[in-house]
Amino acid sequence: MTNTIDTSIYAAITEAIQGEARRILSEGHVSAVVGYAAARRKGSAQPVVITDAVRAEELIFSAACVNNLAVYLTKAKKEIPKTGKIGIVVKGCDLKALVGLMGESQLKREELYLIGVPCAGVLASTAQPAQELTGDTIAPKCRECDAHLPQECDFVPDRQPATPELAGKYRAEIARLEAMTPAERWAYWKEQFKKCIKCYACRQVCPFCFCEQCLCDRNKPQMVETTPRPAGNTAWHIVRAMHLAGRCAGCAECERVCPMDIPLNLLNRKMAKELKELYDYEAGFQVREKGPLAMYDEKDDQSFIK
Amino acid sequence: MQKFISQQNLGHLLDKLIADGKRVVAPRMEAGTPLYGPFADSAGIVLGQLPRRSAKETFFPVCEDIMSYGKEGQQVTLTDVNPARFPETVLVGVRPCDAAAVPVLDAVFSWDYQDEFFLERRQKTTIVGLACTQADDACFCTAVGLSPADPKGSDLFLTPVEGGGYACETFTEKGETLVNSHKELFGEPSGAPALPLAEPQTEKFDLKKVKAWLDDHFEDPAWDSIAVRCVGCGACAFLCPACHCFDIVDEGTEKAGKRRKSWDACGFWKFTHHASGHNPRDLQPKRYRNRIMHKFKYYDDKFGQTLCTGCGRCIRFCPVGIDIAAIVSEISKK
Ligand code: SF4
Ligand code: SF4
Ligand code: SF4
Ligand code: SF4
Ligand code: SF4
Numbered sequence: 001m002t003n004t005i006d007t008s009i010y011a012a013i014t015e016a017i018q019g020e021a022r023r024i025l026s027e028g029h030v031s032a033v034v035g036y037a038a039a040r041r042k043g044s045a046q047p048v049v050i051t052d053a054v055r056a057e058e059l060i061f062s063a064a065c066v067n068n069l070a071v072y073l074t075k076a077k078k079e080i081p082k083t084g085k086i087g088i089v090v091k092g093c094d095l096k097a098l099v100g101l102m103g104e105s106q107l108k109r110e111e112l113y114l115i116g117v118p119c120a121g122v123l124a125s126t127a128q129p130a131q132e133l134t135g136d137t138i139a140p141k142c143r144e145c146d147a148h149l150p151q152e153c154d155f156v157p158d159r160q161p162a163t164p165e166l167a168g169k170y171r172a173e174i175a176r177l178e179a180m181t182p183a184e185r186w187a188y189w190k191e192q193f194k195k196c197i198k199c200y201a202c203r204q205v206c207p208f209c210f211c212e213q214c215l216c217d218r219n220k221p222q223m224v225e226t227t228p229r230p231a232g233n234t235a236w237h238i239v240r241a242m243h244l245a246g247r248c249a250g251c252a253e254c255e256r257v258c259p260m261d262i263p264l265n266l267l268n269r270k271m272a273k274e275l276k277e278l279y280d281y282e283a284g285f286q287v288r289e290k291g292p293l294a295m296y297d298e299k300d301d302q303s304f305i306k
Numbered sequence: 307m308q309k310f311i312s313q314q315n316l317g318h319l320l321d322k323l324i325a326d327g328k329r330v331v332a333p334r335m336e337a338g339t340p341l342y343g344p345f346a347d348s349a350g351i352v353l354g355q356l357p358r359r360s361a362k363e364t365f366f367p368v369c370e371d372i373m374s375y376g377k378e379g380q381q382v383t384l385t386d387v388n389p390a391r392f393p394e395t396v397l398v399g400v401r402p403c404d405a406a407a408v409p410v411l412d413a414v415f416s417w418d419y420q421d422e423f424f425l426e427r428r429q430k431t432t433i434v435g436l437a438c439t440q441a442d443d444a445c446f447c448t449a450v451g452l453s454p455a456d457p458k459g460s461d462l463f464l465t466p467v468e469g470g471g472y473a474c475e476t477f478t479e480k481g482e483t484l485v486n487s488h489k490e491l492f493g494e495p496s497g498a499p500a501l502p503l504a505e506p507q508t509e510k511f512d513l514k515k516v517k518a519w520l521d522d523h524f525e526d527p528a529w530d531s532i533a534v535r536c537v538g539c540g541a542c543a544f545l546c547p548a549c550h551c552f553d554i555v556d557e558g559t560e561k562a563g564k565r566r567k568s569w570d571a572c573g574f575w576k577f578t579h580h581a582s583g584h585n586p587r588d589l590q591p592k593r594y595r596n597r598i599m600h601k602f603k604y605y606d607d608k609f610g611q612t613l614c615t616g617c618g619r620c621i622r623f624c625p626v627g628i629d630i631a632a633i634v635s636e637i638s639k640k
Contacts, residue, residue, distance in 0.1 A: 039627050041443045046627030047535045067626060071537065079534045079590045128442065191337040197359070197368055197569065199540035205625045217576050225557050227369045227568040232557075257625035259358060259541050261339045 003135035006162040007120055013061045016157035017089060020115055022056035024087050030113050032080070033087035034072050036065040043130030047072065049080055061089070063133040066122045067205075068251040070097040073107055074210040087113040091122070092147025096249030096284025097207040103288045104247070106210060116153030120161040121145070125256045135166055141252040141265070144168035170269045177266065190230070193237055195260040198228040202254035202264055203240065208247045215239065237267070245271040246291035249284030307482055309492040311464070312471040319491050320348035323396050331364050332398040333357040342397070353399045353436060360547030360617065361404040362411065364397050365427045368544075369568035372423065372554070376562045389426035396484065398434040403447045403617035405435040405459035407547035413609040414550055423567070432480045435460030436472075441504035444618030446631045449511045452615055454504040467498040506616070508631055513602065513612060516638045520603040524595070528640075532633055533594030535626045536573065542597065542620035542628070543571030548613045551577075572596045594628070602634065 021033045037048035037058040045064040049072070050056060069088055072080050080086075090098060095116065101107045121133055121142035131137045143166040150156060177185055203209045203216075216224045216236050224239060225232025240254075248268045255265040275281045279292040311319070323330050324347065333342055334350045340357045342364060376383045408428070415424040438447075438454035447453060457463040461481035464472035473495060476482045485492055543549040553570040557563055570577060573594065578587045587593045601613040614630070621629050 040629050040632040041621070044627060044629075046629075049534055072535075077537070077590075078588075079530075079536075195337055195339055195341070197540070197544050199544045199571070200574070201537075201539035201541040201623075201625050204537040204539040219555065222555070222557065226553070226555055227557060227566045229369050229566075253625075257539075257541070257623075259545055259623040261337075261358075 005120055005133045005135070005138060005164050007063050007133050009118065009120070009157075009159040009161060010062050012159055013117055013157045014059070016155075017059050017061055017115055017117070018056050020155045021050065021059055021087060022053045024113055025050070025053035025056060029085060030087040031084035033059070033089070033113075033115075034069045034080070035059040035087075035089040035115070036061060036067070036069075041129055043128070045129070059089070061117055063121065063123045064129040065089075065091075065117075066125075066139065066256060068094040068097055068207060068253045070094050070101065070207040070251075071205055071253070073098070073112070074101065074207055075106065075212070076204075076210040082111075085111050085113055087115060089115045089117060090150055090153065091117050091119045092150040093119075093141060093145065093249070093251045095150045095153070096147065097251050099284050099287055100247055100249050101207060101210075103286075103291070104208075109287070114150070114153035114155070116150035116156035118149050118157060118159045118161040119145075120148065120163065135164070138164075138166065139252065139256065140169045141250060142166075144170060170266060173263070173266055174270055174273065177270075189237075190234075192262045193233040194230060196228060196233045196237070196262060197260060198226070198233070198236065199259060201257040201259065202262075205253040205257050206244070207251070207253075208244055209240075237264075240264075241267040241271060244268055246275050246279075246281065246293040247283055248272065307476040307485060308495045309474040309476075309485060310467075310471060310494060310496045311474055311492050315491040316464075316472065317348040317351075319488055320351070320396075320398060322488060322491075324348075327394075329393040329395040330398060331361075331395055342400075351399065354440075356401055356617070356619075357404075358619075358623075359545055360407065360619065361397060361400045361433075362407060362547050362550070364395065364431060365408065365411070365424050366415075366550060366552075366569075369566055370423065371564045372567050373565040374563070375556075375558070375565070377560060387423075389422045392427050392430055395427070395431040396434065397431055399436050400433055400460065401438055401617070402435060402452055402454060402456045402458070402460075403438075403445075403615040404547045405433055406447075406452050406456060406615045407617075408433065408459040410548055410605075410609075410611050410613060410615070411550055413611060414605075417609075432461045432484050433459060434481075434484070435463040437463070437465040437500070438504040439466060439501050441506045442618070442622075443507055444621040444629075444631070445504065445506040445616065446508035446618060447616035448506045449508040449631065449635075450513065450612055450614055450616045451510070454506070455500075466501045467496065468501060469496075469498050471496065471498075473498075473500065508616075508635070511634055512638045513606075516602050516634055517606055519637050519640050520599055524599070528637075529591040529595045533591040533628070536590045536594045536628055537626055538573050538575055538590050538593060539625060540569070540571035540573055541623050541625065542630075543573060544569050545619040545623055547615055547617055547619075548601070572600070598630070598633065598637075601630075602637075 024030045032051045036045045039046040121138045124139045127137040148161045224235045252265045281292045333352045342357050374385045415421040461478040551570040579585045605613040
């Protein structure tokens with residue numbers, strides 16, 4: 001098949017991850033390693049937390065390792081005791097979220113041991129876990145990836161990932177939506193938001209949705225209608241998109257997990273595009289104190305205050 | 307009663323029902339996603355894939371108003387919703403795993419409190435089930451004692467046959483009424499063999515053994531290893547044909563508003579969050595434990611039934627790959 005994407009390095013990466021995890025656990029450098037393990041369904045993988053070096057052999061990397069494991073290091077996940085240094089398997093796109101979390105003082109670099117993965121891509125949510133990685137089954141985010149090789153990790157298996165040239169879908173789709181009239185665009189999103197059932201899977205997997213209590217869950221007073229109806233759904237999506245503006249680093253987890261196929265990353269990418277144009281800012285590359293929307297500068301444009 | 311209906315006549319049947327003023331609900335595409343929903347003509351019906359959400363929403367909508375209120379000066383008015391106005395409905399193309407969940411839900415919605423919203427819709431709905439010809443490795447209806455040809459919950463059941471069309475069998479009076487009122491569209495059984503049915507690969511669970519283990523292991527380290535990765539969303543419960551928890555909230559202003567009932571899920575942190583601030587299910591493994599306990603122990607204790615039909619939706623759409631079939635199978639081996 002012509003559009004097969006070469007993932008042959010994933011076997012060697014799996015071996016390297018296992019070796020490194022075994023070493024850092026048995027030598028006591030870390031108290032736990034968050035990674036991926038094979039699951040029951042053919043070809044599938046799921047997140048796993050390992051504290052015993054003997055279990056390092058369970059770790060894998062494959063095109064089914066879709067999750068951004070950074071979510072497990074946030075304070076939203078109290079199940080994983082964050083004592084001592086924690087090892088974590090990261091793809092380039094996941095690393096951007098970790099960098100963002102460090103910038104927001106949620107994590108300290110010295111408390112992490114980063115096992116970076118040279119990554120050619122992972123499967124789209126529409127693919128079955130056992131499917132081969134091709135131009136058709138690859139996740140949309142991987143089509144426009146700029147982080148195949150994660151930088152500044154503590155350990156990266158020495159492999160060069162295939163970096164296939166694929167046409168970007170988000171850019172084209174955003175251009176299509178931008179060309180619409182506001183009424184057409186409103187109609188498009190209304191149709192999409194109508195499907196939302198407020199399962200909050202998008203929020204729960206997002207590394208940046210780490211609030212102790214989400215404003216959208218409040219009922220005393222109710223800030224946003226909690227019921228899945230048109231008004232409350234639209235409000236929820238606006239809150240979500242705005243709270244992620246300038247922070248979202250594009251791991252596209254929200255979109256991947258949405259059981260209603262709502263293209264959430266289009267909102268994220270559009271926000272990112274605006275941030276780039278307005279502030280020449282891109283999230284996830286540098287550990288910064290504050291993103292542009294959380295910062296005040298006297299030179300900021302004030303003309304919108306009337 | 308055994309009959310045959312051609313593909314074309316099935317379309318005519320739906321169109322006639324719609325013309326008669328019935329609400330016809332069947333799988334169709336909604337903004338790119340297959341969902342059960344009401345429609346205006348039979349053209350858009352999509353029978354080839356399992357709808358993303360289950361058929362439960364026909365009886366138990368994602369969100370519904372149950373009362374409205376208004377306040378003018380000292381005068382408060384409360385207006386109830388009148389369930390008698392719910393329309394007669396025919397629900398078509400329902401997979402066995404979805405149809406079988408409906409009688410399971412009857413038990414809880416007509417237990418100590420008669421939920422008129424559910425029961426009125428239930429009573430007014432005729433369910434036309436459809437045998438399943440395609441399974442993936444998340445399907446496990448056979449493991450919980452059902453099958454791709456199980457008519458449980460269906461009033462009329464369709465099995466696709468070779469050469470096109472469906473063998474029909476009625477199982478209730480509602481099913482017979484449906485056939486008898488449109489006799490001209492049904493023929494005698496054609497004798498054509500059924501198309502090969504789906505073959506879910508999972509081995510049968512020993513549900514008694516599973517329950518016996520659950521009876522004794524409310525506290526067990528296994529819960530941590532199973533659910534430490536669970537992120538606490540509502541995807542599994544919301545897509546499930548058998549999950550039935552709901553929340554009730556008042557929304558609106560001081561002057562006017564609605565009381566609404568909408569889906570809730572035990573995976574959510576706030577599900578058991580007390581007004582005092584205390585949360586007895588403070589960590590995710592305790593919440594996920596409830597999911598398994600409710601489905602394979604509590605519901606059995608209370609109603610003698612299992613709260614899972616093996617549709618596999620929660621497996622396919624769990625953001626972190628939690629696999630209830632793998633978990634239950636492991637428990638049955640303990
Ligand atoms: S976006 Fe890049 S780093 Fe992330 S999974 Fe896709 S190819 Fe790998
Ligand atoms: S994951 Fe999808 S359906 Fe669930 S709350 Fe988010 S947008 Fe809505
Ligand atoms: S628990 Fe999962 S597999 Fe069982 S009926 Fe519910 S969604 Fe389907
Ligand atoms: S499993 Fe959870 S969400 Fe589902 S019905 Fe039971 S308590 Fe409710
Ligand atoms: S099991 Fe999966 S779908 Fe269910 S609450 Fe946990 S993460 Fe969400």
